[in-house]
Amino acid sequence: MTKITVNGREIEADPKQPLIRACHDAGIDVPMYCYHPGLTPVGSCRICQVEVSQQNQPPRVVAACKTSVAEGMTVQTDAPKAREVRRECLEFLLKNHPLDCPICDKAGECDLQDYSFNEGQGCGRSVEPRRKLHKRRSLGDVIVLDEERCILCSRCVRFCGEVTKKPQLTVSGLGAHSVISTFGDRPLTGNYQGNLADICPVGALTLKKFRFQARVWNLAKTRSTCAECSRGCAITVEVLRGRQVKRFRPRYDPQVNQWWMCDTGRFALGPVQQPLAAAGAVHGGRLAGACVRGPGGLARATVDAALGAAREILGNKPAPLVLGSPFLTVEEGRALQALAAALPVAAGFVAPPPSGLADDLLNTGDPCPNRRGLTELGLRPVEPAAARKALATARAALLVGERVTTLLGADELAGLPAAVRLVVFDTQAHALPGLDVCFGVPTHVEKSGHWVNVGGLRRPLEVALAAPRGVAPLETSLARLAQLLSTAGARS
Amino acid sequence: MKRVDRYLLARVDLPDSHTLAVYRAHGGYQALEQVLRKPWKPEQVTQVVKDSALRGRGGAGFLTGLKWSFMPDPAKDPRPRYLAINADESEPGTCKDRVLMERDPHGLIEGCLVSAYAMRASTVYIYVRGEYRVSYARLQAAIDEAREAGLVGRRILGSDFSCEIWMHPGAGAYICGEETGLMESLEGKRGHPRPKPPFPAASGLWRSPTTVNNVETIFNVPFLVLRGADWFKALGTKGSTGNFLCGISGHVERPGVYELPFGVTAREILEQCAGGVWKGRRLKAFFPGGSSTGLLPASSVDVVMDHDSVKAAGSMFGTAAMIVLDETASIAQLMEVTLRFYDHESCGQCSQCREGTEWLHQIFRRIVRGQGRMQDLDLLVSLANGMAPAKTICALADAAAIPTLSAVKHFRAELEQCVRLGRDPLATATAQSPEHHEAHA
Numbered sequence: 001m002t003k004i005t006v007n008g009r010e011i012e013a014d015p016k017q018p019l020i021r022a023c024h025d026a027g028i029d030v031p032m033y034c035y036h037p038g039l040t041p042v043g044s045c046r047i048c049q050v051e052v053s054q055q056n057q058p059p060r061v062v063a064a065c066k067t068s069v070a071e072g073m074t075v076q077t078d079a080p081k082a083r084e085v086r087r088e089c090l091e092f093l094l095k096n097h098p099l100d101c102p103i104c105d106k107a108g109e110c111d112l113q114d115y116s117f118n119e120g121q122g123c124g125r126s127v128e129p130r131r132k133l134h135k136r137r138s139l140g141d142v143i144v145l146d147e148e149r150c151i152l153c154s155r156c157v158r159f160c161g162e163v164t165k166k167p168q169l170t171v172s173g174l175g176a177h178s179v180i181s182t183f184g185d186r187p188l189t190g191n192y193q194g195n196l197a198d199i200c201p202v203g204a205l206t207l208k209k210f211r212f213q214a215r216v217w218n219l220a221k222t223r224s225t226c227a228e229c230s231r232g233c234a235i236t237v238e239v240l241r242g243r244q245v246k247r248f249r250p251r252y253d254p255q256v257n258q259w260w261m262c263d264t265g266r267f268a269l270g271p272v273q274q275p276l277a278a279a280g281a282v283h284g285g286r287l288a289g290a291c292v293r294g295p296g297g298l299a300r301a302t303v304d305a306a307l308g309a310a311r312e313i314l315g316n317k318p319a320p321l322v323l324g325s326p327f328l329t330v331e332e333g334r335a336l337q338a339l340a341a342a343l344p345v346a347a348g349f350v351a352p353p354p355s356g357l358a359d360d361l362l363n364t365g366d367p368c369p370n371r372r373g374l375t376e377l378g379l380r381p382v383e384p385a386a387a388r389k390a391l392a393t394a395r396a397a398l399l400v401g402e403r404v405t406t407l408l409g410a411d412e413l414a415g416l417p418a419a420v421r422l423v424v425f426d427t428q429a430h431a432l433p434g435l436d437v438c439f440g441v442p443t444h445v446e447k448s449g450h451w452v453n454v455g456g457l458r459r460p461l462e463v464a465l466a467a468p469r470g471v472a473p474l475e476t477s478l479a480r481l482a483q484l485l486s487t488a489g490a491r492s
Numbered sequence: 493m494k495r496v497d498r499y500l501l502a503r504v505d506l507p508d509s510h511t512l513a514v515y516r517a518h519g520g521y522q523a524l525e526q527v528l529r530k531p532w533k534p535e536q537v538t539q540v541v542k543d544s545a546l547r548g549r550g551g552a553g554f555l556t557g558l559k560w561s562f563m564p565d566p567a568k569d570p571r572p573r574y575l576a577i578n579a580d581e582s583e584p585g586t587c588k589d590r591v592l593m594e595r596d597p598h599g600l601i602e603g604c605l606v607s608a609y610a611m612r613a614s615t616v617y618i619y620v621r622g623e624y625r626v627s628y629a630r631l632q633a634a635i636d637e638a639r640e641a642g643l644v645g646r647r648i649l650g651s652d653f654s655c656e657i658w659m660h661p662g663a664g665a666y667i668c669g670e671e672t673g674l675m676e677s678l679e680g681k682r683g684h685p686r687p688k689p690p691f692p693a694a695s696g697l698w699r700s701p702t703t704v705n706n707v708e709t710i711f712n713v714p715f716l717v718l719r720g721a722d723w724f725k726a727l728g729t730k731g732s733t734g735n736f737l738c739g740i741s742g743h744v745e746r747p748g749v750y751e752l753p754f755g756v757t758a759r760e761i762l763e764q765c766a767g768g769v770w771k772g773r774r775l776k777a778f779f780p781g782g783s784s785t786g787l788l789p790a791s792s793v794d795v796v797m798d799h800d801s802v803k804a805a806g807s808m809f810g811t812a813a814m815i816v817l818d819e820t821a822s823i824a825q826l827m828e829v830t831l832r833f834y835d836h837e838s839c840g841q842c843s844q845c846r847e848g849t850e851w852l853h854q855i856f857r858r859i860v861r862g863q864g865r866m867q868d869l870d871l872l873v874s875l876a877n878g879m880a881p882a883k884t885i886c887a888l889a890d891a892a893a894i895p896t897l898s899a900v901k902h903f904r905a906e907l908e909q910c911v912r913l914g915r916d917p918l919a920t921a922t923a924q925s926p927e928h929h930e931a932h933a
Contacts, residue, residue, distance in 0.1 A: 152840060
């Protein structure tokens with residue numbers, strides 16, 4: 001490690017990393033546009049200029065992204081000269097910028113906006129007409145490009161070439177007439193396009209699916225883990241006004257996903273955006289509370305009544321089948337095991353076959369985010385087909401966890417003999433012949449706990465969105481049911 | 493002005509000067525034979541170049557021998573080594589290398605071979621400006637002729653030295669004359685200059701040690717080998733040795749390329765070589781070394797033409813491409829044309845250059861059209877200072893900022909008058925029409 005002094009503070013810096021990285025790692029802000037820690041520095045935007053002095057030489061203003069650290073280097077990020085160069089740079093960058101922040105999705109998390117606010121000048125000096133370019137150029141199904149907002153940092157170009165290793169973007173045109181374009185104007189392909197909108201420091205590349213959906217300052221951000229494969233990418237769940245999940249975005253995790261995530265995970269918003277079933281209704285949306293089969297079919301019931309009914313079924317039928325969802329957290333898995341022990345049977349979890357989405361970057365193709373965590377607890381992975389076979393011959397079954405019915409195949413389960421009595425904990429109640437009791441459960445953005453990813457790393461889930469009223473944490477419900485079962489067992 | 497001992501242009505007026513036979517008949521390839529037959533050690537060649545204090549003729553005036561010595565020791569660095577010849581002569585006003593390439597191509601080839609020997613490079617690329625079709629054809633023909641004669645290729649003149657020379661035409665971009673832009677272009681990429689360091693000697697073409705030299709610089713090398721460093725230093729001045737080629741153009745009677753020793757004055761070049769300002773008019777201003785160097789007023793015409801003196805006068809020696817303006821020329825129009833060029837040629841990587849060259853051009857265009865504002869003059873200075881010095885990856889931003897600053901400094905009154913009158917009284921009619929001259933039209 002190399003010792004350098006930044007703003008009077010001595011810090012340790014990795015000599016293989018550029019100066020800007022050393023500053024950022026030490027928590028010292030240095031503006032950046034073209035630099036991204038996950039991409040090769042090119043030193044073209046010139047915003048990261050800081051003042052550097054070395055060995056009694058007069059201080060120089062240099063681009064921190066293309067300067068290597070050297071022992072004894074002294075850095076002033078806020079030296080007047082450096083600030084002046086950054087101010088000039090911002091004035092040039094803003095000269096042709098449309099300044100359409102009021103209708104720009106990036107506003108609020110835009111580096112151009114933030115640094116202009118911090119370091120720019122109050123008003124521009126240009127009276128020249130602003131450049132007129134394409135405002136909405138579609139780059140495929142995921143991304144739309146606003147050429148006027150683009151500051152030509154080339155992060156997107158480098159992302160395609162360096163991270164996905166499939167060059168698809170380039171800078172075309174010369175000088176002030178440069179624009180980002182795809183080769184041959186072909187649409188972008190691949191499962192990592194969403195990252196382009198994240199790394200774009202301005203509002204040039206935006207997600208078609210997020211366009212005009214929310215102002216980002218109204219989004220509450222909670223750290224979580226992606227549910228769509230066993231990689232368990234670190235993400236942020238962004239919720240609009242406490243009501244709806246609007247975005248999943250990658251969160252830096254050096255051991256798992258670094259700065260990236262795949263589009264499969266990014267756009268898996270359907271399961272967490274499901275509206276509630278209508279008041280009093282059982283089907284047609286998220287189930288809040290519980291329902292029990294009565295003379296007129298499934299009907300709403302109190303949780304206590306439903307727990308009682310569940311105990312009747314599970315406690316009186318021999319060896320009920322106990323299957324969890326692969327979305328169960330380690331904590332929920334443990335509660336399920338405790339419950340299974342009270343019956344006493346061995347619990348398993350539904351493990352769907354590979355999704356076919358596996359690639360050599362992040363997606364593992366295994367749709368079970370907690371396969372490793374549940375397996376390590378001792379839960380058996382069961383393929384849906386095998387699980388359905390076992391179900392067909394069982395007298396009763398307990399199916400537990402988010403999407404468990406869907407993963408088993410709701411249509412196939414509809415063909416189960418009615419003699420198989422089902423107690424289901426799921427986000428919604430499906431119309432199944434043997435379904436006697438159903439409890440609503442939280443989705444993975446509504447609960448806290450842990451998953452263990454494919455590499456054995458334990459990663460957190462936090463409550464990003466309050467579960468609907470009447471939906472209790474799964475561990476609590478399972479513990480109460482286990483309690484009822486064991487006391488019932490003691491009585492008989 | 494004393495009689496000039498011409499060596500650079502000694503052969504260019506001979507009939508069929510571009511052929512091997514004529515070149516050989518006038519002492520050609522003797523330096524190569526001397527180096528390979530004697531034989532000289534590569535370090536000896538470098539030492540002569542160092543001793544001669546030859547400065548690069550591509551504009552920056554960096555010491556050639558010093559540049560060569562940055563090449564890593566081949567014993568410790570097994571990577572291939574390259575010599576790239578910058579023949580992408582595109583600076584407005586500069587047309588000297590073209591004369592050498594068209595009319596004495598073997599002189600350049602011999603220079604390439606001797607220099608490659610000194611640097612232990614076995615591959616030479618000559619990157620020729622795209623528009624220079626004749627230069628390209630003449631050089632290629634000369635390389636073929638030399639290869640036939642055993643002067644290029646494997647085991648040259650029976651020695652252990654092998655060297656291949658490849659031609660590479662540019663596609664018309666000024667930025668590819670910047671040495672790192674040239675290397676990118678040679679590698680088949682867009683001509684986007686690379687940040688330095690690393691310098692080409694450490695990591696150049698295909699990340700291998702590379703030296704990039706100007707045509708005229710390399711053309712000097714065989715003469716240094718044959719005549720020695722002392723002969724060379726006796727020409728020119730203390731800080732700027734040898735002869736240089738001056739391409740003088742603009743409002744003069746006899747524009748052309750002239751060979752002169754460092755130390756002549758701009759007035760001597762203008763009056764004695766170029767026959768003075770044309771049509772009997774008076775001098776208004778001149779660029780001493782191409783459009784990227786600071787514009788000098790007529791009062792500076794007695795400046796001594798060497799690197800240090802021109803610098804002291806507030807400009808740069810550059811490529812010694814003098815552009816002369818007579819008293820009828822409009823400074824606003826001159827700058828509009830100049831900045832239109834830089835706006836068009838900026839590669840677009842660096843924010844300051846991409847936006848700044850366009851902005852400066854727009855302001856000068858408004859002034860020419862009579863839409864200037866008084867505050868534009870200070871704005872020009874402020875913007876130019878925001879672009880340079882050394883605030884960007886390469887020096888194109890500086891090349892646009894330097895003439896801007898000098899024009900406002902020396903000709904502020906004239907520009908102010910354009911603003912006050914609401915028109916440029918000196919500009920030609922076409923320059924003032926609104927449809928005229930969009931940089932990327």
